[in-house]
Amino acid sequence: MERKTISRRELLKGTGALVVSFSLWSPVSRAFGQTANPANVEPEATSLDSWLAVAADGTVTVSTSKVDLGTGVVTALSQIVAEELDVPFHQIHMETGDTSQTIDQAATVGSATIERGGPQLRQAAAAARQELLKLAAASLQTPVEKLTVSDGVVSVAGDSSKKISYAGLIGGRRFNVRITATGTGGAMKVAPEVTAKDPKSYKIVGTSAPRVDLPPKFTGEFTYTADVRVPGMLHGRVVRPPTVNTKPASVDEGSIQDIAGVVKVVQEGSFVGVVAQTEWAAIQAARKLKVTWSAAENKYPSTKEEVFDYLRNTKSARDQTVVSRGNPDAAISQAGKTFEATYHWPFQLHGMLGPSCAVADVRGNGATIWAGSQGTFNTRKQVADLLGLPEKSVRVSYRESAGCYGRLSPDDVPLDAALMSRAVGKPVRVQWMRDDEHGWEPKGPAQLLTVRAAVDGRGKVTAWDFIDRSFPWTENGSPLLAARQTGHKPAGAGLANGTGGGGQIYNFENQKVVAAMIPWMWPDPMPLRTSNLRAPGDVARSFASETAMDEIASSVGADPVAFRLRYLTDQRIIDVLNAAATRAQWSARPSPARATSGSTASGRGVAVANRGETMTASIAEVEVDKTSGKVTVKRVTLAQDCGLIVNPDGVKNQIEGNVNQGVSRTLLEELKFDASGIKSLDWVSYPILHFPDIPEIEIELLDRKDLPALGSGEPSLVSVPAAIANAVFDAVGVRLREVPMTPERVLAALKSGATTSQLQPVG
């Protein structure tokens, strides 16, 4: 099972084609001192050799900036390349996320790796195959049309004695072939002139190839970021301020003089860290170091109500109108019945199980960083800007971290490690402690969502007006934590929190869907920082829109599935909804279910979503304990169409994960804070789903070989929360319009009964 780990450059090194090779662990002075070599070749998208190399033993090494975040994409990408090249799957070795060795295909975000990165690698592989066939034609003195390839061996059709392997054709040598590459990042078109295989002939794509990364993850042989060890490496810990927007007025180094092994207290601007010879010394020193912090410069919101009031009352910095059809305002004002409801989504954590960790070696005029960043090129820029170095002098080498769900899109810790390494002139490993991670990770933003609708006398929705008021992602595209602490200013208000899930999946005659970006109230919003959290924004918008759809369906006495089908027009989502309903044995009737007398009540709820053109439908079955208020999700049935399926088991694994995270985020997760800062600093104050509470999960995959492969990492999360909310309503007849649906909130709703939805007649 051991995979080859030789790098593409090392493969080529022995051939004389490429003289320079980085030794992974070489000190930066060597790595960078010797790269000013005329033979050094920077990866170029138009050079086939920058994408892949065939070794003398037939191993194909593929270089990509796309990285595995624990979702299995490297396995799936390997399948795509193996398929296109006609080599055995196990002969593919992926070299991922090393800025010195890969083309920047954009960060690994937004479920775009298979959708965007896949075709790029597929086309590079197709170009390589074409070139190999040309070489084989010359070698075998046979026209290309008469050649076939199987398991990396080219043979003459009808004369299997005439054959030559890829390794025999080019093993260990460069192609020296130019291909077309236009555009940048995820939009880059690679070798579009080459015709790739017809998906109907696929033999490797479409199979559940086992994950290449899993066996060593079960034995301790896998190297995560936290496992990187560099000779002479020291250990660093950060000392963050206890409250927001404060500066260290004084740092008393005497307070840690009794801790053996402390190397240096690093202070730059507001950044404070401790470097020590051992991890334990660094931990103790960081805890014990007496820092007197200045008074906070900006007030921090003390309650979530304050945050939601701010979202409600603040002018949007940017409205993204994704649908504008007819005149919803007029239709609502003239309607016989109207509906209006507001939904609340809290700040939530990505909650990486392993906190942020990186190793930095900053010496001379260069830096080497080992990091779990989703975008190593982004991290390279962050570190270069922080240290005042040219980007080319910084090398970021990817090592997988704990699953991060967007958290390492803005990866802070490499900057901490870089500052500390520069201060001591040695490699430093920095790992955040649990309270650092919970307290300072950029959160998924809170959202306030309002739905207004009009219904005519026959129960038809005639107008839909949806507005999402969300904070932006303050940490995407701006200098990160340590950079802010050392005087780098944010680039702007941040990036908007997406636009999907606001009911645009339906077709109403008067319809408006708006995602409003409400800028932060403070110039420097630490530590209530925000960033993209898995299916960003869509989860909350879909919770609101799909709950609203259910409320309206209930008010007009319609079955929730049939009601949705009246307004869906895209055949793919119709098919997905029907598939989920069939699999869950959905019986048509309006919600709520007939009341029962026992202490528990059962219900079912449905919701649909389109994220990035991947369609999902969730059906949740819940049990509500009317005495305690506890909601238990018993089963979730999820149907998905993500286009052509590269690896069915990989897709199922993602869906299972999304369902469990969806249940966790819907029932349990809410970041607590007050005016002094974040109060959810561990797994007790921020509980997530535990084993005893997991649901059964039924999955229905609709494989669409006629479509391109679409993303699967996020979409199945999106429809889960509303399905649960709708199931709770079905069970007990009250509406939960705020997440998480804790026992306290459920009990309060049961007591007041006020959340029972009814359409309001006008006047």
Next chain:
Amino acid sequence: MATITLTVNGKSRMANTDPTTPLLYVLRDDLELNGPRFGCGLSQCGACTVIVNGAAVRSCTLPVSSAQGKSVTTLEGLGSVAHPHALQKAFVEEQAAQCGFCMNGILMNAKVLLDKNPNPSVAQIKQALANVLCRCGSHLRVIRAIQRAAREKA
């Protein structure tokens, strides 16, 4: 500083360290064992679990001095990719992980469970893992893998 002697994965090992150091850092930094992982440092998530004298222990809060002279098993002590333990084999067969960061805690607790109860029910498996956190949501696969290991060991 003190010299601590432990039996780790059947071999006698010595570490010259501050005796208050949690066992986790000695295993990881001094003995270079990557199986036990730092997740929280608070005994809340289970990622650091090792087996000490037959019991699942959270090594992130256990001072190494408390493990003096005891027998410690880490994930590496179960098996390797080349020679996997029945549990590790079953986890591969069930593809029972995503990022895998929690797997040390899950596998070590599963090992202790199967040692005591070779044929656990689903409810017993869930209970045994009740305080081990998995963020990626691989729970159902984990349960299937433990059942598979139990079957194949039987």
